[in-house]
Amino acid sequence: MDFQLTEEHLMIQKAARDFAQNELLPGVIERDEKQIYPAAQIKKLGELGFLGMMVDPKYGGAGLDTISYVLAMEEISKIDASTSVCMSVNNSLVCWGLEQYGSEEQKQQYLVPLAKGEITGAFLLSEPEAGSDATSQRTTAEDKGDFYLLNGTKNWITNGSSASVYLVIAQTHPDKGSKGINVLIVEKNSPGVTVGAKENKMGIRGSDTHSIMFLDVKVPKQNRIGEDGFGFKFAMKTLAGGRIGIASQALGIASGAYELAINYSKQRKAFGKEISQHQAIQFKLADMATRIEAARLLCFRAAWEKDQHQDYTLSGSMAKVYASETAMWVTTEAVQVHGGYGYVKEYHVERLMRDAKITQIYEGTSEVQRIVIGRSILG
Numbered sequence: 001m002d003f004q005l006t007e008e009h010l011m012i013q014k015a016a017r018d019f020a021q022n023e024l025l026p027g028v029i030e031r032d033e034k035q036i037y038p039a040a041q042i043k044k045l046g047e048l049g050f051l052g053m054m055v056d057p058k059y060g061g062a063g064l065d066t067i068s069y070v071l072a073m074e075e076i077s078k079i080d081a082s083t084s085v086c087m088s089v090n091n092s093l094v095c096w097g098l099e100q101y102g103s104e105e106q107k108q109q110y111l112v113p114l115a116k117g118e119i120t121g122a123f124l125l126s127e128p129e130a131g132s133d134a135t136s137q138r139t140t141a142e143d144k145g146d147f148y149l150l151n152g153t154k155n156w157i158t159n160g161s162s163a164s165v166y167l168v169i170a171q172t173h174p175d176k177g178s179k180g181i182n183v184l185i186v187e188k189n190s191p192g193v194t195v196g197a198k199e200n201k202m203g204i205r206g207s208d209t210h211s212i213m214f215l216d217v218k219v220p221k222q223n224r225i226g227e228d229g230f231g232f233k234f235a236m237k238t239l240a241g242g243r244i245g246i247a248s249q250a251l252g253i254a255s256g257a258y259e260l261a262i263n264y265s266k267q268r269k270a271f272g273k274e275i276s277q278h279q280a281i282q283f284k285l286a287d288m289a290t291r292i293e294a295a296r297l298l299c300f301r302a303a304w305e306k307d308q309h310q311d312y313t314l315s316g317s318m319a320k321v322y323a324s325e326t327a328m329w330v331t332t333e334a335v336q337v338h339g340g341y342g343y344v345k346e347y348h349v350e351r352l353m354r355d356a357k358i359t360q361i362y363e364g365t366s367e368v369q370r371i372v373i374g375r376s377i378l379g
């Protein structure tokens with residue numbers, strides 16, 4: 001067992017940290033307040049290789065391991081979780097699935113520009129009536145011979161308006177349940193695709209979350225990924241890795257809030273001494289540090305298993321449920337450490353607290369993670 005990060009890991013961590021400080025911190029409060037999508041920042045992230053981090057360089061990616069991805073996600077999320085969710089979706093829900101299961105033509109046409117960050121992608125599974133219960137897809141992809149006819153509505157889609165390419169999960173053979181579902185690559189500008197209004201959210205307000213409507217959209221047969229009926233397995237396998245990304249996002253939100261709380265507690269004085277010298281505050285900081293370290297180790301464990309080509313479904317769900325609950329707890333305590341100053345925007349912790357909440361909901365709620373963990377440990 002080796003707990004040492006490599007030189008390359010440290011370099012990537014530093015690059016992500018510098019990017020977050022120099023490119024994301026300026027304007028993060030305004031982007032949150034006005035719900036501004038970080039278009040220029042996402043473009044730069046792409047140019048630096050952060051949007052296709054784990055993709056083979058022959059398909060335009062950076063060819064890095066999942067540990068590097070965890071490190072970068074943590075650093076970006078410390079400062080701006082709205083940016084890191086776009087990064088996470090592009091890396092682990094879009095590029096990974098295409099590289100793993102796409103045909104050579106699909107990789108050349110879609111993966112290469114996605115991995116280079118020239119365009120971004122979105123992953124469309126959730127529907128108004130099918131969130132946690134993801135097998136009950138109502139969106140239909142009727143087999144019409146040369147093409148599929150796509151009809152239905154997806155909601156809560158991250159990168160909904162900014163993405164050029166959608167991976168859409170839809171039902172083709174309703175009588176076959178989860179085995180009748182397909183995944184199709186759909187170009188956003190296809191006739192019949194409508195992007196709904198942007199959601200007005202509690203947190204990650206800079207990310208663009210939209211409903212997407214499909215009305216008689218013709219999708220060429222060659223845009224199906226994998227065999228007929230592979231769509232649900234594709235979604236589950238993709239989400240298993242995606243959950244490592246969101247766990248790392250939660251880790252970053254927690255460690256960002258913790259760093260702010262440490263700094264503040266050393267400056268703020270009450271009853272004649274720095275508040276960090278009051279044991280009640282020290283205990284909060286000690287618990288924050290301990291839970292964050294446990295979350296980080298779970299993220300590394302899941303990432304390591306993925307890099308070793310082992311099954312990481314269980315460790316990914318454990319990392320996600322633990323890190324997201326840690327993020328919610330740590331950010332709430334960080335606001336407490338800041339007292340009244342924690343409740344106003346310029347101190348950043350209130351935003352981190354609002355951003356933390358989503359990590360318990362998307363890519364499988366905490367309850368769904370416990371279902372996955374429960375099934376796994378009970379066999």
Ligand code: CAA
Pocket residue numbers: 085089123125126131132133134135158178232233236237239240313362363364365368371372
């Ligand atoms: N890998 C491979 N196959 C899997 C799998 C996995 N990890 N998990 C399930 N499957 C397979 C099962 O083996 C089964 O296939 P067979 O019938 O051939 O055995 C099939 O899929 C159906 O599985 P279940 O019977 O377990 O399905 P279920 O209806 O009980 O649901 C669930 C299981 C875990 C709750 C699943 O529905 C789920 O994960 N729901 C949450 C959905 C979710 O995470 N959505 C996230 C949307 S994306 C997003 O949120 C992005 C973002 O915010 C940024």
Ligand code: FAD
Pocket residue numbers: 089122123124125126128130131132133155156157158159201204209358361362363364365366367368
């Ligand atoms: P429901 O499934 O209706 O759940 C409601 C409550 O019931 C939850 O607490 C849930 O845990 C609980 N529950 C449900 N079933 C069970 C059960 N069997 N046992 C115990 N408790 C249960 N989806 C995408 O496809 N792509 C995206 O890019 C995307 N981005 C998102 C971005 C944001 C900001 C948000 C808010 C959502 C996003 N989602 C996306 C959707 C997200 O994945 C779903 O919201 C999530 O999976 C939960 O589904 P739901 O909202 O329908 O809640």
